[in-house]
Amino acid sequence: MRNLKVMTAYRGTEYHGFQRQSNAVTVQEVLERCVSKVLNEPVGITGCSRTDTGVHANQFCFNVKTNSNIRNIGFVRGVNGELPDDISILSCEDVPLDFHARYDCKGKEYIYKMHCNESKDPFSADLMLHYRRKFDIDAARKAAAYFVGTHDFASFCADCTNVSTTVRTIYSFDIENCGDSVIMLVKGNGFLYNMIRIIAGTLIDVSEKRISPDDIPDILAARDRLRAGRTAMAHGLYLNRVFYSEEELFAGSGR
Amino acid sequence: MRNLKVMTAYRGTEYHGFQRQSNAVTVQEVLERCVSKVLNEPVGITGCSRTDTGVHANQFCFNVKTNSNIRNIGFVRGVNGELPDDISILSCEDVPLDFHARYDCKGKEYIYKMHCNESKDPFSADLMLHYRRKFDIDAARKAAAYFVGTHDFASFCADCTNVSTTVRTIYSFDIENCGDSVIMLVKGNGFLYNMIRIIAGTLIDVSEKRISPDDIPDILAARDRLRAGRTAMAHGLYLNRVFYSEEELFAGSGR
Numbered sequence: 450m451r452n453l454k455v456m457t458a459y460r461g462t463e464y465h466g467f468q469r470q471s472n473a474v475t476v477q478e479v480l481e482r483c484v485s486k487v488l489n490e491p492v493g494i495t496g497c498s499r500t501d502t503g504v505h506a507n508q509f510c511f512n513v514k515t516n517s518n519i520r521n522i523g524f525v526r527g528v529n530g531e532l533p534d535d536i537s538i539l540s541c542e543d544v545p546l547d548f549h550a551r552y553d554c555k556g557k558e559y560i561y562k563m564h565c566n567e568s569k570d571p572f573s574a575d576l577m578l579h580y581r582r583k584f585d586i587d588a589a590r591k592a593a594a595y596f597v598g599t600h601d602f603a604s605f606c607a608d609c610t611n612v613s614t615t616v617r618t619i620y621s622f623d624i625e626n627c628g629d630s631v632i633m634l635v636k637g638n639g640f641l642y643n644m645i646r647i648i649a650g651t652l653i654d655v656s657e658k659r660i661s662p663d664d665i666p667d668i669l670a671a672r673d674r675l676r677a678g679r680t681a682m683a684h685g686l687y688l689n690r691v692f693y694s695e696e697e698l699f700a701g702s703g704r
Numbered sequence: 705m706r707n708l709k710v711m712t713a714y715r716g717t718e719y720h721g722f723q724r725q726s727n728a729v730t731v732q733e734v735l736e737r738c739v740s741k742v743l744n745e746p747v748g749i750t751g752c753s754r755t756d757t758g759v760h761a762n763q764f765c766f767n768v769k770t771n772s773n774i775r776n777i778g779f780v781r782g783v784n785g786e787l788p789d790d791i792s793i794l795s796c797e798d799v800p801l802d803f804h805a806r807y808d809c810k811g812k813e814y815i816y817k818m819h820c821n822e823s824k825d826p827f828s829a830d831l832m833l834h835y836r837r838k839f840d841i842d843a844a845r846k847a848a849a850y851f852v853g854t855h856d857f858a859s860f861c862a863d864c865t866n867v868s869t870t871v872r873t874i875y876s877f878d879i880e881n882c883g884d885s886v887i888m889l890v891k892g893n894g895f896l897y898n899m900i901r902i903i904a905g906t907l908i909d910v911s912e913k914r915i916s917p918d919d920i921p922d923i924l925a926a927r928d929r930l931r932a933g934r935t936a937m938a939h940g941l942y943l944n945r946v947f948y949s950e951e952e953l954f955a956g957s958g959r
Contacts, residue, residue, distance in 0.1 A: 460826045505827070525823065534829035568780065571715045572760070574789035576827060 651678030
């Protein structure tokens with residue numbers, strides 16, 4: 450028996466998120482079908498995370514146990530040959546049998562992409578949030594700084610009933626601006642349901658002066674979803690990187 | 705009567721090029737329908753260029769004559785409100801009645817985008833050429849330099865029967881490399897049918913050592929399409945900028 454650690458990337462537009470569902474097409478279902486075909490045995494895969502409908506991944510890890518003796522490069526080429534255009538296998542390596550893509554994950558980086566211009570970008574209708582106004586990047590950066598550190602993020606969680614704690618640690622929160630693009634990069638040890646989308650939406654409310662940057666500590670302290678801002682749309686969100694060692698996690702913010 | 709100079713951008717994937725055809729959906733047809741609706745009169749538009757099926761535009765200029773007294777920002781917002789997600793109006797300004805988007809164009813810049821990696825990019829299936837091998841950027845740059853200047857490009861033209869001369873001037877030819885992306889930027893006073901795609905394909909043949917960089921002068925001199933390389937696929941090609949003054953045209957290579 451082998452355990453393969455596989456990195457993949459996908460465009461989430463056509464999928465109801467990663468996790469298998471009985472009544473909708475998901476990334477997991479398509480991957481399991483293609484991986485099973487190439488391994489020549491029915492397999493289940495274990496993903497590092499769930500993602501919402503329409504959310505993308507530049508890097509998403511899953512592991513799969515198999516009896517196949519396929520070479521790793523053969524796995525990459527074979528599965529890519531079966532997959533549709535919007536899912537790609539990036540790499541495959543053998544790992545110890547007890548490796549678990551979700552439980553062993555040390556941290557994740559998400560990015561949220563916005564196209565800020567009166568005119569839409571015809572290439573990114575489903576890949577960036579189209580924001581028609583000017584985005585106040587200075588105010589957003591000031592607000593973003595308050596999220597860094599260990600906090601109770603209950604105000605930034607859509608449904609916290611299934612988690613034992615709403616305390617999470619954000620290691621870095623950068624906002625980059627290039628031309629009409631604004632990209633938020635958030636790295637942390639874990640994220641609650643809709644947490645990044647609510648944080649991104651709150652920064653949009655900060656840009657529009659509905660929330661002041663200096664309100665963020667009070668909003669965090671309130672532990673009340675109603676105090677935070679809107680939930681930003683799913684199609685601007687990308688799982689950007691997943692980390693399985695602290696060296697990787699703290700090795701600078703390069704993308 | 706007014707004459708409006710309009711900048712637009714479009715994702716070419718779903719269109720049979722720019723120019724109106726009787727039997728296929730084109731960008732011109734969609735633009736004319738939406739512009740006529742907003743101007744409240746039937747209009748024809750004059751484009752700066754034809755583009756092939758699947759070719760994209762980051763900047764494409766058309767002009768349209770109208771009796772409407774709509775404000776320019778109202779035109780931009782109104783037409784964008786009518787257009788599908790893959791065509792965008794970027795700007796609109798009044799110009800003299802004799803301005804002609806094609807005849808007055810002083811030069812154009814095209815880019816050709818490649819994703820060079822064994823694994824496909826799930827976000828760019830129809831936006832970049834997927835090239836599975838390593839691209840020899842040094843050899844391609846060496847070959848590219850031979851194209852700069854005024855040459856007879858008959859070897860790099862798919863069908864030259866309709867043009868009075870096959871002599872064109874290329875002002876600059878840069879090849880940029882960022883991560884897995886290779887981007888060729890070519891600026892010139894005009895281009896023959898399929899010229900950039902044949903040049904890009906020839907550079908791929910250079911990368912694969914089927915053609916030597918130093919063969920380019922002989923291939924140009926031969927004036928024979930069969931001496932040049934393959935025609936690179938349309939979906940990597942973008943009309944990137946169009947220039948209506950020599951100041952713009954020679955003001956550095958910024959994109």
